[in-house]
Amino acid sequence: MADTSLMDKLVSLCKRRGFVFQSSEIYGGLGSVWDYGPLGVELKRNVKDRWWDAMVHARDDIEGLDAAILMHPKVWEASGHVAGFTDPLVDCRQCKNRFRADDPRIKGTPGQPDAQCPVCGTRGSLTEPRMFNLMFKTFMGPVEDSAAVVYLRPETAQGIYVNYLNVLQSSRQRIPFGIAQIGKAFRNEITPGNFIFRTREFEQMEMQFFVQPGTDSEWFDKWREWRMEWHRSLGLNPARLQWHQHSGSELAHYARAAFDVQYQFPFGWQEIEGIHNRGDFDLSRHQEYSGKKLEYFDQAQNQRYLPYIVETSAGADRVTLTLLVDAYREEEVEGETRVVLGFHPSVAPIKTGVFPLVKKDGMPELATTLYHDLRKQLSCFYDDSGAIGRRYRRMDEAGTPFGVTVDGETTMNQTVTVRHRDTMQQDRVALGQLMPYLRDKLNVDY
Numbered sequence: 001m002a003d004t005s006l007m008d009k010l011v012s013l014c015k016r017r018g019f020v021f022q023s024s025e026i027y028g029g030l031g032s033v034w035d036y037g038p039l040g041v042e043l044k045r046n047v048k049d050r051w052w053d054a055m056v057h058a059r060d061d062i063e064g065l066d067a068a069i070l071m072h073p074k075v076w077e078a079s080g081h082v083a084g085f086t087d088p089l090v091d092c093r094q095c096k097n098r099f100r101a102d103d104p105r106i107k108g109t110p111g112q113p114d115a116q117c118p119v120c121g122t123r124g125s126l127t128e129p130r131m132f133n134l135m136f137k138t139f140m141g142p143v144e145d146s147a148a149v150v151y152l153r154p155e156t157a158q159g160i161y162v163n164y165l166n167v168l169q170s171s172r173q174r175i176p177f178g179i180a181q182i183g184k185a186f187r188n189e190i191t192p193g194n195f196i197f198r199t200r201e202f203e204q205m206e207m208q209f210f211v212q213p214g215t216d217s218e219w220f221d222k223w224r225e226w227r228m229e230w231h232r233s234l235g236l237n238p239a240r241l242q243w244h245q246h247s248g249s250e251l252a253h254y255a256r257a258a259f260d261v262q263y264q265f266p267f268g269w270q271e272i273e274g275i276h277n278r279g280d281f282d283l284s285r286h287q288e289y290s291g292k293k294l295e296y297f298d299q300a301q302n303q304r305y306l307p308y309i310v311e312t313s314a315g316a317d318r319v320t321l322t323l324l325v326d327a328y329r330e331e332e333v334e335g336e337t338r339v340v341l342g343f344h345p346s347v348a349p350i351k352t353g354v355f356p357l358v359k360k361d362g363m364p365e366l367a368t369t370l371y372h373d374l375r376k377q378l379s380c381f382y383d384d385s386g387a388i389g390r391r392y393r394r395m396d397e398a399g400t401p402f403g404v405t406v407d408g409e410t411t412m413n414q415t416v417t418v419r420h421r422d423t424m425q426q427d428r429v430a431l432g433q434l435m436p437y438l439r440d441k442l443n444v445d446y
């Protein structure tokens, strides 16, 4: 049974604390499009930074790229998206709702008299399935005709394939090497939902690794291992992570083999990242459609070939949702419910709260100075309103690992209290030692 109450609580916390808002809310919202508020944008940025650090900064064999969203329309013919990026769609003639034909809530066969609409319950009202392309179309230039059609990219990968020789030559890389990119993608999903899990506008973090044919399986296995390690390094509960191997019928048209990293959400085990062995499908199609040679000349082996590609493709929004779900907990403390987002410090939007115990006796001045010092190195939040317990609770809900309180003793002996979010334990720390103390805890202990 799906724990829908957890999702409801999370959606409401996300709005209340400024993680995620519905897009265009004052106009009634736009279906399955979401905006990230002050805390959400920091959380998602931390996810993307962690990915970029692991994929680009920490490796000599991967280069970064930021390709445009709009691409030549032939790209999408070559990639197979114009012909095949479709879902079967059925309409209910009675209540006008639309569903994917394979929606498990539909009883019977759509188009047949026995089929029952999962929303209004009418029998025989569902149409025959028709194929619906998920790409958003628009027009380039002032004329809205078929010659001017361009698409909002449904994946970032194609921008990498069409630039692979540019990157290879300009960066003086040799195969095996990879290209990494983070960027927006758009899909006109028929059944989006589950908050930011499946949306119509989202961000992907994709890396395409170009290898010599024959070495692809070996690289595929390595990338599977590295990508799972990365998800674990975000502090996710390892028991809620698993692999799902695609069976023959599940494999995308481009894939020779595919595994998904799945997370156990309240609505079931679901994909957060796909690792695909794409063979030479993409480069051979772009070579064919563009008429440009995309082969690599391997000097060491005096051999020309089209590289095979191992792809790692994660959703920044899905990983953000995973972190929120994984971090959410409620505890009873002194007869009250404490809501905590127990983020790993590396992704926490705010690392430290800074508080004067009371608004007098020089405490606000000292706390303000401390806040300005700390924020040069860590993301901090200053709060002097309300009882200290309330301020701690607000930081718990924001997932802030530490709270630093300036109190009466601070003026006397130059020490502050550091309160730990998870244990609520409080340590007395000398002001001179505060930054190394926080750095140590933020990097190592959590």
Ligand code: GAP
Binding pocket: 154, 155, 156, 157, 187, 189, 196, 197, 198, 199, 200, 201, 202, 203, 204, 206, 271, 272, 273, 274, 311, 313, 314, 315, 316, 317, 318, 319
């Ligand atoms: N280039 C391969 C590709 O795009 P995919 O499995 O369709 O593969 C990869 O997508 C990842 O992108 C998924 O694992 C997911 O994290 C994210 N993603 C895909 N569709 C999404 C959607 N509608 N909303 C949010 N994230 C999505």
